[in-house]
Amino acid sequence: MLNQPAEVDRLLQALADPTRRWLVERLGEGPQTVKQLAEPLPMSLAGVMQHLAVLERAGLVDSEKVGRNRVCQLDLAKLDDIDRWVAARRRTWERRYDRLGEHLAQQTEENK
Numbered sequence: 358m359l360n361q362p363a364e365v366d367r368l369l370q371a372l373a374d375p376t377r378r379w380l381v382e383r384l385g386e387g388p389q390t391v392k393q394l395a396e397p398l399p400m401s402l403a404g405v406m407q408h409l410a411v412l413e414r415a416g417l418v419d420s421e422k423v424g425r426n427r428v429c430q431l432d433l434a435k436l437d438d439i440d441r442w443v444a445a446r447r448r449t450w451e452r453r454y455d456r457l458g459e460h461l462a463q464q465t466e467e468n469k
């Protein structure tokens with residue numbers, strides 16, 4: 358589980374950009390070269406590489422040089438980390454809503 362707010366911030370900031378979210382979705386289909394990722398995008402190869410660098414620093418993407426190509430792959434464990442962080446927030450809010458519901462039910466009962 359992520360205990361470091363800086364780690365959560367880094368992951369969510371990396372995913373805040375629509376181009377980076379698109380890259381993550383595309384990498385969800387499997388490993389791809391930077392060139393393959395860049396082809397459909399209306400930006401330079403250097404621009405795509407900058408977005409990939411942000412995703413790599415956040416730990417969402419791993420890349421390695423294979424011959425003359427750089428192959429990128431999604432690190433699914435980081436997406437699981439985000440899912441666990443969101444689930445923990447959801448549980449907190451659900452408990453609060455449950456307590457609010459109990460309080461309102463009690464108030465309604467007392468006002469009868």
